[in-house]
Amino acid sequence: TAPTPVGPVPNARQIEWYHREIIAFFHFGMNTFTGDNEGDGKADPEQFNPAALDCNQWTSVLKRAGITSAILVAKHADGFCNWPTAHTNYSVKNSPWKDGKGDVVKEFTDACKAAGIKAAIYLGPHDRHDSRYGTDDYANYYADQLSELLRNYGPIWEIWWDGAGADKLTTAYYTRWADSVRALQPNCVIFGTKNSYAFADCRWVGNESGISGDPCWSTINPSSIQEETGHITELNEGEINGTAYIPAEVDVSIRPSWFYHPEEDARVKTVDELWDIYLKSVGRNSVLLLNYPPNKEGLVSSIDAQRTDSLRYLIHGTFKTNLASGARIKTLHPRGSNYKPSNMLDNNESSYYATSDAYTTDTIEVDLGSKKTFDVLMLQEVIELGHRTTGWSVDYSANGKSWTPIPEATGKQSIGYKWIVKCKPVTATKLRLRITSGKAGAAIHTFGIYKQQSIRPDGIAKAAI
Ligand code: OTN
Incomplete structure (x- = not known):
């Protein structure tokens, strides 16, 4: 007979999530055009105008590298929405891009579908543009946007609830939003942080450097996720006797910043650095969430693409032959x-x-x-x-x-x-x-x-x- 499971075990979403091994992250939005990473929410929509946005180019980079899932930032903390949402005017519909008729989320999800890549969404809980942030009215606004995104763009494989700046958002708010995720997209993985800890299928690893702990347990006590400060080691290593199965998703950018800055073109992580990150994330019982900042044109830069090709070459070349097979x-x-x-x-x-x-x-x-x-x-x-x-x-x-x-x-x-x-x-x-x-x-x-x-x-x- 088969062995009996011991301790917390993964759900079907988590098992599927682990098998992706690497997820791509795309930070593209108003910050791309203003040169910020954390815009204050006051930038004029006029500034958003990618000359050659091509999400198929993004997915071609991933396809070549064997990366089969990707998360798009639909709204970062500056509040600007990359899709023509019905719930605010602070969006692409008031930008010059495609005369206000563009929709980055649609282009992204369509490109993912065409490339056989699972599409996922970051909808920033923190919002510096919307003055209702932290109130019940904001919770309604966020719920409306979440449901818009989960209803209109096909299967959404993961939703990313960044904890950055999100302290005003209570577990009661997240309960409502999580109910909506489960109702609309039952298979959607939730990256949970701080007050969304109760819904987390995967956790933050405690740093943005791409490094999981050694050891790194998939189990943790959820309170460690909620109270990050003072629990960075637990986030990084997990807890051997943790009561919940919530493995680490390791977010790190291929460049120093999350968003594109031309002055960082010479600071794209080297193949050696990426390989080290791979070994210390995927190689430590975690999933790697590797960020790409598409540039102002709306393209992944060639150097980022080249490094990704090289990482793929290293991973595939290394693991294609198990020297112990047949032993x-x-x-x-x-x-x-x-x-x-x-x-x-x-x-x-x-x-x-x-x-x-x-x-x-x-x-x-x-x-x-x-x-x-x-x-x-x-x-x-x-x-x-x-x-x-x-x-x-x-x-x-x-x-x-x-x-x-x-x-x-x-x-x-x-x-x-x-x-x-x-x-x-x-x-x-x-x-x-x-x-x-x-x-x-x-x-x-x-x-x-x-x-x-x-x-x-x-x-x-x-x-x-
Ligand atoms: O200043 N910060 O908000 C910050 C600096 C460095 C590393 C992390 C953070 S915020 C942190 O981000 C994580 C994702 O990288 C998770 O969303 C955490 O919940 C959040 O607190």
Whole structure:
């Protein structure tokens, strides 16, 4: 029989969300034209006028990189609306762009649909333009806009409730808005913060640098989300005995700012930096939300696109070959033939290895058959069964007899959806994964070793795969 789940487990939305691994964020709005990041809400709609907006160009960048979900900022805290909402005049309909007939949300959702990308929306809860902000009238206004966006643009995959400046918005307001999300878009993931903590499918990671904690548990006590100050470590690492399953979504911009500034063209994150962020977010049981600031023309700049191609090249090139596949694998406490050790090496998520119920520790030995050199290691737990393993280490053997710890893979704690360890190159004939503690017997669907794809000295991948 299958192992029984332990502790909080993910819902269907969260399981689907984890599989996206990387989500693109697009900050495009009035700030793009004024040069701000946090506009005061007073900028004239006349200023919004992209000369060549092309959301299909945005999605082509994502498609090449294998990124299959994207979040558009429909309204940031300056209050300017990127769609011709019926509920305020502070929107594209009073801009010169397309003679006031344009709709960025429509162009974005259409482009996503055409590219097979899940479209999602950031509707800033904080609003510096609308004088009703913080009152019941504002809550009605926000509810009207939310329902407009959730009704008129097809499936909306995620809604992003930024906590920045949102302290006046009570849980009662969010309860009403969350009810509307659930009624109109039952499968929509909620990024919840502060007073929307009760509805969060995923949480803020506690920084905007792209770095999850080590460990990083998918579980947390929701009060840590509500009271961010003083709980940054909990947001970053999760809480091993947290009462709710609310994994981290790691928001970081490919440039220093969230919105486009020409002077930052030379400061786009390098491939090395992006790879490091990938390892410390996706590789730490989190989903990466990588921000692109389209420029004043309305396009993703070529350097941002090139870096994205290179990141894709690195990820794909590294993980395409599991050097342990086909190895002989045996364990100390196997559960039985339906959960055999080789299931960890079959590149198939639906088959997994499980430890016998009588044990919370185990030793998994992999005989590679010949010498293999690797510098990346990956584990994936069966997340539907909860966080089970709470302590693990990997040793290697060069001669097949004595064991040496891999320092970077020693004393690890969480696994979850995916845990990646980057280590100094190791040449081994055998590996040993020691499960040193757990809430229940291990349930692991993938154990992999890889050689990191090399990049050219200029940091640019030769070709996107
Ligand atoms: O000044 N800030 O508001 C700020 C500075 C640095 C990092 C975060 C913030 S606000 C913070 O933003 C998060 C998204 O990055 C979440 O929405 C949090 O709820 C919010 O407090």
